[in-house]
Amino acid sequence: MQGIRKLIASAAALLCVPALAIAQDAPIKIGVVSFLSGPAAGPFGVPARNAAEIMFEMINAGKVPAPYATKGLGGAKMQMSLVDESGGTTTQVTEFRNLVQRDNVDLVIGYISSGSCLGIAPVAEELKKLTVFFDCGTPRIFEERDYKYVFRTASTATMDSVGAALYVKDLKPNAKMIAGVNQNYAWGQDSWGDFELAMQQIIPGIKVATSQMPKLFAGQYNAEISTLLSSKADVIHSSFWDGDLEAFILQAGPRGLFKRSTVILTTGETAMYKLAAKIPDGVVIGARGPYGPYAPDNELNKWFSATFEDRYGVPPNYAAYQMAQAILGTKAAWEKAQAANGGKRPSQDQVIAAFENLTFVSPAGEVKMTNGKGHQAITGTAYGVTKKVGGKMTIDKIKRYPAEKVNPPDGVKAADWIKSGFKK
Amino acid sequence: MTSDRTPRILGAILVVLLAAGPFVPQWAIFLITIALAKGLVVLGLLILLRCGLVSFGQALYYCIGAYTAGMLGRLFEVDGVLTLMLAGMVVAAVTAYVLGFLLARYRGIFFGLLSLAVSMILYGLLVKSETLGSSDGFNVLPSTLFGIRPADEWVRYAVLVVASVVAFVAALLVHRYLKTPLGSLAPAIKDNEIRVEYMGASARYAIHVNYVIAAALAGLGGGLAATTVGHIDPEMAYWTTSGEFIFITILAGTGSVIAPFLGALIFGIIQTVAFDISPNTWQMVLGGALLAVIVFLPTGLWSLFRRRRAT
Amino acid sequence: MQELVAVVIDGIIYSAWLFIAAVGLTLIYGVMKIINVTHGSFYALGAYAAASITGALLAHGMPPMLSYAVLLGSALLVAIVVGPLIERGILRFMYVKDEVVILLITYALFLILEDVIKLIWGVDPYYISEPYGLLGSFDVADLTYPTYNLILVGVAIVCGAGLAWTLTKTRTGKLLVAVIHDTEVSRAMGINVDRFYVVTFTFGSLLAAIGGAFTAPTVSVVPGLGVEVIVLSFAVVVIGGLGSLPGAALGAVIVGLVRSATIHYLPQAELFVIYFVMAMVLAFRPRGLFSIAEARKI
16 A cells, blocks of 8 residues: 555656645655764764654654754754665665655755765755755865755755864964874865865974875774874874774773873764773864864753753763754754745755855754755864863863864865955 | 576666666665666676686776776867776776786686786786876766766766666676677686696687776776766775675676666665764674675575475 | 884884784685674674673772773673574575675675664764773884883784684684685585584684774764775775784784875875785785685586
């Protein structure tokens, strides 16, 4: 029966029969894609899925604080179709098409891997389906072409590297030598590339002692740690994440690397609570934006972190924040479109029109969809250093950087912007 | 083994695909097209498997085909789908011709592992190539057929038509090839290579030829996959991709040139169903299905059809 | 000079780790002619069991020094429970099949075990870093190394020497060599080949589990831990010669030293240096450095 319905629906879509007027309170089907298996599941995928579950449930029940207190999306209930992000790009494109054309979802929220995002974006455009990326970092998506149906509600990875470089200047203005240890794939290469460029702009003449690029998921870093120790760099930059990050901390700690150099972990926030005992004071921790310990002290954040911790026993990490941010951004756009539509359920085009250049609030504060012709969010960011207070991990010396200072202006490529000395 | 009815069955499948295409939902068309692309690679593995050789690195040629197609579009703005696929095929075949001088000397597990090593080196090189998007890969230009880009709702069908015709021709040619003296040497090589040499045939030459054909088919499949998916990345050369192809080869069985395509389609369906019904434990479903096929259908899914025909 | 010393020390530590992780693979292939993909699963199971059991016991006030014994015990537990289960329950029915089909069966089992691990332990990481820091550290060439690394080297030597001694000096070992050379004749001579198979598989799995258990203190135990080990151990074992114990040792040392030198002098090439070495060795020694002669059957 289900199959026949799907077949008829697909056939109808195929023959371009205009969809029948949808009832005002029919549920809104949302595809949610996140890593549920593999190494990215633990630090990102599952916390993000957990955040999605909480947000769906609470929004449907109307329990989210203002300005999101209305039930559902403009009164209509949200319904989740969950998909694992594993299996490579071909699998992900297949599953995206299944979500859109077989399961007829109204929109898709998801994607952690930059590879997935780059692969999915043109398909979303081809299928004309509103798709909101919540986490992936590569600036290439909106640099390489314009999209109508694709949005991203988190800042690009450029912000993380530029923010890290600014923080180095604030923390150690006399730094002479930097070194890096990053995973040898796009994320690690881009993170280091941007950081190195930005450092040269911010502290002219700074030297690079060594740039280590171990294979992704290598797990054993003794040799890399030896070269970093020998390099005697003032600052060591790492965009390691997950098991690699944790293994690096566990192996570098006893060898005194954190004492010899100031280490910046741009995604360190995902590990800071679990590994609190192993991270010494003075390590620079990033959260890819104003999330987790850097989130502002407002009602929405208090509610979100308390609800999340209550349900799952741990505070939400930045992936969870980003997922909540994507869902709330969608809700804001949907309801703005509905209001403009005289309170009637908006069409997809109306939602897109409302989403473009939208400014909304999330538990991480203000999000501005100003880049990528109104499709790419910019947010501020913050860095700080670890400091244990009574055995509890806290962040000290927090410095905040406003969105415009760490993100390129609209239409300027990240690398060009950094090379130009951050011209406005 | 293969009956003379194979060309007619192939033709019938082609006609059914072309005729039914417009009425099949778009997501299913995509699933079928991907299955055809993977089926082409598996068809090549079938030829090698008949010689008793299993390549754990066939993804090398799949990836070469895909990157050739992608680069032609990126550098020279070539977008003709047939040109892209043929270019992928040629580059893969030439690479295989060169590597074949080395690899045709190897048998058994060593053949498999050396091919694995070579494909992993390509993977490493691509991940290091930041201008090619490193591990994120890059988008492939929307392709055209004889200079025409069909309307959006017909693109999928057009790609399916191209894929079906190409797969049909490839399957037919391979079917013919297997009956030539050189092609029919394969089972003899598998059974006992020394006897083949006694008869005056060169096993190494036969393997070299088969290896190049297999690579050409993988390159063709890679080119097709690139234009279908619209995005390529180095993971296409990773060992898990090769593993998937071998998985499908065993799933399908070597009974007929139709089996690889059927196997690829069923693999695609199992995977997408597993994703759908248990997003958290789809690997278990996939592993269980493979185990079940090996245990209950020792000669692959194709044995289902053969058994039915016998009764 | 100082850097060279670091290269050698880093190389030896990595070699020891590689050897422990890979030696079980060569044992199982040598005896049973199975390329065992579940090797990765046993490595992961060993790591998970070690991390969770040691962690739980430490939380209940176990003296920390006992944790090394618990690491070993956890690996034993995994191997003795899961090893025979897989060999007797599934693999033994498959020995008539092609080498490649058996490989795929182990691949299918690997996929299933990946999800079983996820169902038991979830996706959150496990840590058991106490044993890593417990023994303090030593300084060489202006660099600090935790003493635990010496334990890894010790475990590698004990595993390798113990295995070599069993194979060459004991009655069991000699019978095993007979089984390796010709299963059918051995069976006819009254050797209980089935028992040898189940013991070999369990022992090979135990080595993988030990690898995982003793790696656990240095890493965070996460899903996908086993995947990376599979291809790496294949490479090591193939370089040395499949089925050869000295080969596995030499393969581990070569890969370990080459990788370490690459990281120190040419970090950009680390990504594919192992596969490069593997391709080079196979190109000139098609069956690896220590190949085992096989009877040619006409």
